[in-house]
Amino acid sequence: MFNDIGPLELVTIIVLAVLVFGPDKLPKVIQDVTRTIRKIREFSESAKQDIRSELGPEFKDFEFEDLNPKTFIRKQLDNEDLGLTEIRNGFDLKKEMAEVTEAVTIHEREASASSGSSADGRVDMTKKPEDAGKDDRPVFDADAT
16 A cells, blocks of 8 residues: 655654644554544445445456456456467567568679679669650640640
8 A cells, every 4th residue: 555655754754743643642543543544444345345245156256456447357368268478478579670681682792793883892772764766755736734
């Protein structure tokens, strides 16, 4: 319940409680608070039991913690019926990345060899017509404009 309270915060709360309630009333206040917390816990457990009994035998394995979305999703992903563990185990990210890297480097080598790269490994990015005698411009039609 108080997992994120450090020792310094705890000492600060105790000092404030002594200042607010006084040293003579503080034990009674602590008893009242603990009694109230105990009653709230008993009430919540009673409510859980009532809900379980009203749901019937088909919900005998129902847990209220499953209503938390993170817990529900984690429980469903760990379910063996879906076969997700086989998929997770069959997927090797390093192997896939190595295959993709190899395919890209092979493609780059083929492209550089066919486009006539220079000796230092740079690709010539200037536009050169593939066929100097061929004109790719459309025929100009003065009547169409």
